[in-house]
Amino acid sequence: MRKLFGAIEAGGTKFNCMVATDPNHITEEIRISTTNPTETIEKSVAFFRPYLAKNELAAVGIASFGPIDLNISSPTYGYITTTPKPGWRMADIYGQVQQALGIPVAFDTDVNAAAFGEYSWVEANHQLDPFVYITVGTGIGVGVLINGSLLHGLLHGEAGHLRIPHDLSQDPFKGMCPFHNDCLEGLASGPAMQKRWGTPAETLPDDHPAWQLEAEYLAYCIANLICTLSPRRIVLGGGVMHQAGLLQKVQQQVLHILNGYIHVPELLEQMDNYIVSPSLGNRSGMLGAIALAKQLME
Amino acid sequence: MRKLFGAIEAGGTKFNCMVATDPNHITEEIRISTTNPTETIEKSVAFFRPYLAKNELAAVGIASFGPIDLNISSPTYGYITTTPKPGWRMADIYGQVQQALGIPVAFDTDVNAAAFGEYSWVEANHQLDPFVYITVGTGIGVGVLINGSLLHGLLHGEAGHLRIPHDLSQDPFKGMCPFHNDCLEGLASGPAMQKRWGTPAETLPDDHPAWQLEAEYLAYCIANLICTLSPRRIVLGGGVMHQAGLLQKVQQQVLHILNGYIHVPELLEQMDNYIVSPSLGNRSGMLGAIALAKQLME
Numbered sequence A, B: 001m002r003k004l005f006g007a008i009e010a011g012g013t014k015f016n017c018m019v020a021t022d023p024n025h026i027t028e029e030i031r032i033s034t035t036n037p038t039e040t041i042e043k044s045v046a047f048f049r050p051y052l053a054k055n056e057l058a059a060v061g062i063a064s065f066g067p068i069d070l071n072i073s074s075p076t077y078g079y080i081t082t083t084p085k086p087g088w089r090m091a092d093i094y095g096q097v098q099q100a101l102g103i104p105v106a107f108d109t110d111v112n113a114a115a116f117g118e119y120s121w122v123e124a125n126h127q128l129d130p131f132v133y134i135t136v137g138t139g140i141g142v143g144v145l146i147n148g149s150l151l152h153g154l155l156h157g158e159a160g161h162l163r164i165p166h167d168l169s170q171d172p173f174k175g176m177c178p179f180h181n182d183c184l185e186g187l188a189s190g191p192a193m194q195k196r197w198g199t200p201a202e203t204l205p206d207d208h209p210a211w212q213l214e215a216e217y218l219a220y221c222i223a224n225l226i227c228t229l230s231p232r233r234i235v236l237g238g239g240v241m242h243q244a245g246l247l248q249k250v251q252q253q254v255l256h257i258l259n260g261y262i263h264v265p266e267l268l269e270q271m272d273n274y275i276v277s278p279s280l281g282n283r284s285g286m287l288g289a290i291a292l293a294k295q296l297m298e
Helices: A038-052 A093-101 A110-123 A183-188 A192-195 A209-229 A245-256 A281-296 B037-053 B093-101 B109-122 B183-188 B190-197 B209-229 B246-258 B281-296
Strands: A004-010 A014-022 A025-035 A059-065 A105-109 A132-137 A139-146 A233-237 B004-010 B014-022 B027-031 B057-065 B105-109 B133-136 B139-148 B233-236
Touching: A004 A038, A004 A093, A004 A110, A014 A038, A014 A281, A025 A038, A025 B209, A038 A059, A059 A093, A059 A110, A059 A281, A059 B004, A105 A110, A110 A132, A110 A139, A110 A233, A110 A281, A132 A192, A132 A209, A139 A183, A139 A209, A183 A192, A183 A209, A183 A281, A192 A209, A192 B281, A209 A233, A209 A245, A209 B027, A209 B209, A233 A281, A233 B105, A245 B183, A281 B281, B004 B037, B014 B037, B014 B281, B027 B037, B027 B246, B037 B057, B037 B093, B057 B093, B057 B109, B057 B281, B093 B105, B105 B109, B109 B139, B109 B281, B133 B209, B139 B183, B139 B209, B183 B190, B183 B209, B190 B209, B209 B233, B209 B246, B233 B281
Parallel strands: A004 A059, A059 A105, A132 A233, B004 B057, B057 B105, B133 B233
Antiparallel strands: A004 A014, A014 A025, A132 A139, B004 B014, B014 B027, B133 B139
16 A cells, blocks of 8 residues: 655755655654765665555655756766765765665755645645746755746756846845855855855844845846746745745835836736745645655656 | 648838748748838738638748737737837737638747747757747847747746846946846847947947957846756847857857856857757748747647
């Protein structure tokens, strides 16, 4: 009776693992510290072994930090590739999990999985396509669904690294992306806020100018995504978005930047229902991995 | 024997009309000056009437300037909507053509049609998906194919209006987009070049710094499209791209901006084959409209 699905949300600081059938039927969850690949993946696999022994686990979904190789015909399919994280460069996460468990394994980026989770488990999101999920935390990531499928191409999306206007006279912080300095992630991730203001983002008071600046950068990203993808729903999650009032500041700033050019009521009249918080809270990625595993068996 | 297809490329200064079966079998072409909607559309329709009378015309494709309404369930489907062009606001181009001819009519943006033309008529482009077509001329437009379908969403793409870095100390020109000032189109369209340098772009010498600046702005746009869409092929056309050496400058600048982050051989080793000129020259849009008409009958 293989009715359960497994999820591994593979992050740079922790691996979250889950066994569930859907968001309302979560059997078990654990959190594992990210050390080296062999140890971390073996601990994740060990979490699933009892379910495997009882013949309950149908498939596992992995939602991984990146960049990852999603090209099925590539010899390094399922690897984490050029990450700067020590020890994880060219780690074969898919292969190790698949070989250890011997059941089907789905594999995608953490943000693509989160997009898929919000899209497929949340009734109101069905058919809101193109569908965009953005996470703003340690990094900034963007997952995209078009015609019901996650967007893959030459690689996967990397829209956290969009280049946006940066007025040095207003914000002299040079950015901290090791590749691009002042790309979106270099200007607006949690660590970028901490480095610019000299204190963790969550300690900045609600009326600190940091939040208006943060809203502007995120709004530039979102305005660019709207012009490029014309999404019908944008979900904006991640740790930084827990700040009270930030979502509303972003919504206002997106309208300000677009300045009426995209003349549709969804934007002009229903912004509260257009850029929204995740319905699944901080479990979008894990429940997305469950949905990916489920899809694999359908 | 309805074997022929019609195309209308509806532009702000001229309407190009064509009857053809494919790029190698073009029966007839005409160019009509864009005046008011009734007159211009009636002249276009008159061009097709002889073929209709002989029962030769199966369908017509329209590649239109925008913004246009592509929502089939909308009462204004097939209209040009919020254009600033005098007399054309809320012009029912699809409806007038369809009612006058009484045969199936396909309808999309000029750049989406051009993307579809380059994708479907050029053998080497098949399966190069996601596929992006960019035109740089009077305006800047971007057409996108994903999984073989043109990207539509809330509206159509408007990536000519991407917000990109603009260093006022290097380029004090404030931009000329009536909605966004220094968005991509406001900085890098043909008219923007003319306004910045005080002379039409095509009169600027090959070694003028205008071309390096133009390459930088286009490269910011392309780098953002790569991060967002992860395309397998980018076609870069339009009048401004006729400038000798500009394509190569853009290719170099894209690599400079991405700085090795998107680590795939298609970008790092095969750039000459990744960002390319249109195979169909200045007929991408018209032949795309022919392809859209053909698709309608399949």
